[in-house]
Amino acid sequence: MTVQFSKRCQRTRPSAIRALFKKCVDPEIISLGGGSPAKEGFPLEEIRDITKHIIDEKTVDMLIYGLTPGYKPLREAYLKWIVEPKGVKATLDNVICFTGSGQGIDLTCEILLDEGDVVFVESPTFLGTLNVLNKRGVKLVPIPTDEHGLIVEELEKKAKELHPKMLYTIPAFQNPAGVTIPTDRRKRIAELAAEYDFIVLEDDPYGDVRFRGEKVPPIKLFDKADKVIMMNSFSKTLAPGIRVGACVAPVEIAQKLEVIKQGCDTHSSTLPQAIVAEFLNRGLMEGHLKKIAPIYAERHDALVAGIRKYFPEGCKFVEAEGGMFIWLKLPNHMDAKALAEKCIEQYKVAFVHGEPFCVNPEDGFDYIRLNFSGTPADKITIACERIGKAIKEEMAK
Ligand SMILES: Cc1ncc(COP(=O)(O)O)c(C=O)c1O
Structure with missing residues (x-):
């Protein structure tokens, strides 16, 4: 049987990260490939206690159909504990919860984008979102970044010329680049969105996973023209298996998100939403983030030290102050994909090569993304020794 798949489906590529997950079944392999938080930082006791409490006290509530925009106590708790402390003014009408x-x-792309629409993304950017965008046949335009993230002068130049419908940005501890957009640039992004009439999808799953430096306000804080959707996730702050995300959106957009979600999954599972709501309402998030920060700092520093010790001269990267990734440029225009394949097969160490993170794959040809959050520091050091050896071998060829 030859199935005639939809054009959208044909445009969808398998995720390079998910493919790596499958290869990493060998316990010998050290993986710096995923985007998982430190398992050692999961608040296991609290989650157990909260889950038992909810199952005992709210059994029926957990089993009946819920509301599409989300479990009301979670929407309230998200506003109180996540949104308002960032200075953002919003009401329940702005909030929708998601399955991650x-x-x-x-769903944001579903309600906003038609085939052929111009969408700006950072170069490089999260490959999951690239897939979501490519599926819809939009015209993707990469905007250059530097060690402070999106370059706003480039954004303005391109906006003037190409009139985008949407900008997708990951402002903090960017995936894959690890960099953070400073306040002045964030303010300018909001101004440009108003001036050139485009929506900003501010995807911020990592902003609260900070282990160094000062907090930066979200782009949403500067959103006088109601153009910004601030998307948050509990995957990186709490646990990815919980599959809970939420956003603050302009009311008109929130209403459309609700309608489109009705036809998608009716509502996200209630129990995980209730667990997150209770975790927030017990006032546990701040302490939890403080508790995990040193784990992330230690792992980040082990990666940086390992790169400095074992990698050859000419490898370029920027240190991170939070999040999970370092994006490294290899020397001598080295083929990162071939290196990644060699590393997993010969050296039993995994990471993702740069191409899948770029609109123009050649822009990522000699880059690799290294994750530090998911692996203990001693193993990161061993991984660096192995990768460093492989890079030197390639250079000697
Ligand atoms: C930048 C970015 N956005 C969104 C997601 C999706 O996160 P989730 O669906 O687990 O909330 C990820 C996951 O890695 C990510 O890195």
Whole structure:
């Protein structure tokens, strides 16, 4: 049987990260490939206690159909504990909860984008979102970034010329680049969105996972023209298996997100939403983030030290102050994909090569993304030794 798949489906590529997950079944392999938080930082006791409490006290509530925009106590708790402390003014009418922020991104694209629409993304950017966008046949325009993220002068130049419908940005501890957009640039992004009439999808799953430096306000804080959707996730702050994300959106957009979500999954599972709501309402998030920060700092520093010790001269990267990734440029225009394949097969160490993170794959040809959050520091050091050896071998060829 030859199935005639939809054009959208044909435009969808398998995720390079998910493919790596499958290869990493060998316990010998050290993986710096995923985007998982430190398992050692999961608040296991609290989650157990909260889950038992909810199952005992609210059994029926957990089993009946819920409301599409989300479990009301979670929407309230999200406003109180996540949105308002960032200075953003919003009401329940602005809030929709999702089955992970990935669903939020997908549904946002669904309500806003038609084939051929111009969409700006950072170069490089999250490959999951690239897939979501490519599926819809939009015209993707990469906007250059530097060590402070999106370059706003480039954004303005391109906006003037190409009139985008949407900008997708990951402002903090960017995936894959690890960089953070400073306040002045964030303010300018909001101004440009108003001036050139485009929506900003501010995807911020990592902003609260900070282990160094000062907090930066969200782009949404500067959104006087109601153009910004601030998307958050509990995957990186709490646990990805919980699959809970939420956003603050302009009311008109929130209403459309609700309608489109009705036809998608009716509502996200209630129990995970209730767990997150209770976790927030017990006032546990701040302490939890403080508790996990040193784990992330230690792992980040082990990666940086490992790169400095074992990698050859000419590897370029920027240190991160939070999040999970370092994006590294290899020397001598080295083929990162071939290196990644060699590393997993010969050296039993995994990471993702740069191409899938770029609109123009050649822009990522000699880059690799290294994750530090999911692996203990001693193993990161071993991984660096192995990768460094492989790079030197390639250079000697
Ligand atoms: C930038 C970015 N956005 C969104 C997501 C999706 O997260 P989730 O669906 O688990 O909330 C990820 C996951 O890695 C990510 O890196």
